[in-house]
Amino acid sequence: MLTPTPLISVFLPALEGGGAERAMLYLAIGLAKRGWNIDLVLAEAKGAYLNQVPPEVRIVDLQAKFPVLITKTLALRRYLQTEQPAILFSALDILSAAWWARGNAPTRIVMCVQTYLSAQFKNHQGMTLGKVRSRMVRWLYPKSDAIVAASQGTAQDVAELTQIPIEQIQVIYNPVVTPDIFQKSQEPLDHPWFQPRELPVILGIGRLVSQKDFFTLIEAFAKVRAIRPARLIILGEGDQRSQLEARIQQLGLEQDVALPGFIENPYAYLANASLFVLSSEFEGFGNVVAEALACGTPVVATDCPSGPAEILAGGKYGKLVRIADPADMATAILDTIEAPINFTFLKQRSLDFERDHIVDQYQTLVETLLQTCSDADSSRP
Numbered sequence: 001m002l003t004p005t006p007l008i009s010v011f012l013p014a015l016e017g018g019g020a021e022r023a024m025l026y027l028a029i030g031l032a033k034r035g036w037n038i039d040l041v042l043a044e045a046k047g048a049y050l051n052q053v054p055p056e057v058r059i060v061d062l063q064a065k066f067p068v069l070i071t072k073t074l075a076l077r078r079y080l081q082t083e084q085p086a087i088l089f090s091a092l093d094i095l096s097a098a099w100w101a102r103g104n105a106p107t108r109i110v111m112c113v114q115t116y117l118s119a120q121f122k123n124h125q126g127m128t129l130g131k132v133r134s135r136m137v138r139w140l141y142p143k144s145d146a147i148v149a150a151s152q153g154t155a156q157d158v159a160e161l162t163q164i165p166i167e168q169i170q171v172i173y174n175p176v177v178t179p180d181i182f183q184k185s186q187e188p189l190d191h192p193w194f195q196p197r198e199l200p201v202i203l204g205i206g207r208l209v210s211q212k213d214f215f216t217l218i219e220a221f222a223k224v225r226a227i228r229p230a231r232l233i234i235l236g237e238g239d240q241r242s243q244l245e246a247r248i249q250q251l252g253l254e255q256d257v258a259l260p261g262f263i264e265n266p267y268a269y270l271a272n273a274s275l276f277v278l279s280s281e282f283e284g285f286g287n288v289v290a291e292a293l294a295c296g297t298p299v300v301a302t303d304c305p306s307g308p309a310e311i312l313a314g315g316k317y318g319k320l321v322r323i324a325d326p327a328d329m330a331t332a333i334l335d336t337i338e339a340p341i342n343f344t345f346l347k348q349r350s351l352d353f354e355r356d357h358i359v360d361q362y363q364t365l366v367e368t369l370l371q372t373c374s375d376a377d378s379s380r381p
Helices: 019-033 068-083 097-102 117-124 127-143 152-162 179-184 214-227 241-250 266-272 287-294 307-311 326-338 343-353 355-379
Strands: 007-012 037-042 057-061 087-091 108-113 146-149 169-171 201-205 231-235 257-261 275-278 299-302 319-321
Touching: 007 019, 007 068, 019 037, 019 057, 019 087, 019 287, 019 355, 037 068, 068 097, 087 097, 087 355, 097 108, 108 152, 108 355, 117 127, 117 152, 127 152, 146 152, 146 355, 152 169, 152 307, 179 266, 179 287, 201 214, 201 266, 214 231, 214 241, 214 326, 231 266, 241 257, 266 287, 275 287, 275 326, 287 299, 287 307, 287 343, 299 307, 299 326, 319 326, 343 355
Parallel strands: 007 037, 007 087, 037 057, 087 108, 108 146, 146 169, 201 231, 201 275, 231 257, 275 299, 299 319
Antiparallel strands: none
């Protein structure tokens, strides 16, 4: 008699167009392709990536609306008690609704830390709320069965926040380089700025929010534009759009800067851009840096906590610049336009973040946790 395949669940608030959501979706797909029984559990089944979920991954819509934490926890508890997955990977779940929801369910909880928590708490959630969330992390994360951090720097940050020994936090980079990237990067791009003999195009990608610091990128571009003709495209949407547009207008850059919004296929833009620039104040990993390398696109990135410097191996695969320093960024952009890094060299580095290679590491973690469950069951009287 065949042993049924254990159910593995991946829990996210939604499938909005962010890097963490994309990474966890790729994890779910990668595990499903290896024969695991996979549920993608969403507090709300909405977001730009919903149409990318394949049939072999079941979507579970918890329909959790406001107040989000309470309804999300209760709905997740009902799911865990009913379905009893062997393992639940939980990402973007800062207050650990997964742990609150587990109750008496036998599910092993794995916290997947996708952001640099201390910076997020300090700079982007207000002092009072940041302190509350920091304390909640310190109390709840040690109660999980495993913690996976998206970079070495993120792991160190979690260790310092929680007092968990760094050796107990596993670092697994995000599985973001997929066959789709190589395929989509070759699709035709109907944009006049990418026609032959046009000007160099600098590309930024990300949510239009303070963490991504596109103001510094725009200021840096203004300095570049004062020295040589070039253009800037920033793909993404967010609540800073109007402020960014106002700054572009103040600098007189309307003819050379475009904000097209969220684009379904950013890889065609990456493959055709002269270089990609990441201007973030902090990143848990920085998926788009690895994706740029996969497209063979030269990279300039802020040396922010904590993933970009690891992806670029301390500057070996792209230039690292100071945070919020337009002059330093402009110099690196100009240098990269004049002397870009070899295409093949960049693509080779991107294979370290290839989906199957990373899912191998997650599968090892799954098998270890399942063995722990089996050992615990066999030890019971």
